[in-house]
Amino acid sequence: MKWIVGFSAIAVIVGAAATATVPAATITPDQAILKLLPPETQGIAFIDVAELRDAALVKDILAGAGLGILGKPGDLPEFMVATGLVPQRDVDRVTVGKINSREMLAVVEARYDRFKAEQFLKDKGIEPQIHLGRTVFPMPIDIQHGQRYDISAVTFLDNLIIAGQIEAVKKALDQMSLPGSRPLRTDLTEALRTIEAGSQVWAVGDFSIPDLPDLRGPAPALELLKSLRSGTYQMRVDQDLHARATGNFADAEAAKNLGDMGRGLIAVAKLQVASQPDMLHLLDGIQVRDSGASVVVNIDEPGDLLKKLKDLRLNRSLAQ
Incomplete structure (x- = not known):
């Protein structure tokens, strides 16, 4: 009996030492997404919508409220009805970069029909611009509610929706055209190394x-x-x-x-x-x-x- 107690005590001590000396695993951000952010970016925020959808607690709370991932039926804005894109179901990840005090950029990873999305905006009379061969739509209004909105441009690229002030969107396209990626600020990359693996929501920076x-x-x-x-x-x-x-x-x-x-x-x-x-x-x-x-x-x-x-x-x- 004494050897069991002694062995248990040693195990506890060794376990405590191990957890004290081995740092927690940290996140590995998608470098293809980070490449879209210009090097002067001051802050980054991220939401893993897909992981949250699958989290047991989120599922239980939505089920308890009688909602599910689509929310209340019959409550979809016009853009979603026209394109079939339902964020609660089709958006997987969202990355937001604060470029400076005037510019922010949102990169949305989603499953959607690019043709339907672009056609919806054209039907609304929004004339696209071409930047580096990519179609950019200036957005004078919030397409979902018909109100003026901070986001002033959007472009659709395969499984990405990139939105922000028009200059910010163009900067993202500029970044995409580069053969390599320019490094972000050192303080941002160091802060990213403090975010523990498994975090579905995180933010770093100014x-x-x-x-x-x-x-x-x-x-x-x-x-x-x-x-x-x-x-x-x-x-x-x-x-x-x-x-x-x-x-x-x-x-x-x-x-x-x-x-x-x-x-x-x-x-x-x-x-x-x-x-x-x-x-x-x-x-x-x-x-x-x-x-x-x-x-x-x-x-x-x-x-x-x-x-x-x-x-x-x-x-x-x-x-x-």
């Missing part, structure tokens, strides 16, 4: 408040976020949800103030839901720490808890 127009929160926190200089984000969904965000700020004081505020908000929230064990469990899964000029937020939430809370919210909505 992102600031103006890049997140829909961001909401307490005014003091938003004010502190103005000193955000760069950061990384990664999320993995399987049976559970795991996410980590790291923000690099202008100075250590800003990072400490934001870290203190984040921990304080969690503490206040726990007091407000003291009689709700599920909400307390949810808040326990959020950890905030600051070190130097950086703030790190870790989120680990059990899938069963998230599904339970979603069901409760859905039932309350139906009761109202």
Whole structure:
């Protein structure tokens, strides 16, 4: 019996040493997609839609809401009806590059009919331009809702849809024509090496408040976020949800103030839901720490808890 205990102790020590010395595997981005981004690109965000579709937790939540991957029937915009492209079903991956403060580029990997997509735009009276032998459609309006939109051009290339400001789209085509790829900024490539393999959503680089127009929160926190200089984000969904965000700020004081505020908000929230064990469990899964000029937020939430809370919210909505 003693040898079993001794052997177990040795196994634990060896296992701990191994996990401490072997770094976690990191992502391997698609170099053919990264090549489309010009070397001055400041930030990159990525969503593996196909992997999320297949994640057990996502499937369970959609099934519980009575949706499935196509959402509510009869609710497809005109472009989708005309082309047969349904993003929830046909889009596999989306990569967004922030080129500068004025230009962003979206590269969508999808299964769609290129002829139908181009014909739809021509039928709308949109005159295409030719750049390096490729057809580029200037987009004065949002084709799905008939409203003005930030995306001002789109081109369709086999299984890719490339959209963004017209100069950004042309830069992507310029990049594609090069015999080799020009390297991205060193800080971006180094940040990419911190994203763990299996992350279906991630972002690296220089992102600031103006890049997140829909961001909401307490005014003091938003004010502190103005000193955000760069950061990384990664999320993995399987049976559970795991996410980590790291923000690099202008100075250590800003990072400490934001870290203190984040921990304080969690503490206040726990007091407000003291009689709700599920909400307390949810808040326990959020950890905030600051070190130097950086703030790190870790989120680990059990899938069963998230599904339970979603069901409760859905039932309350139906009761109202």
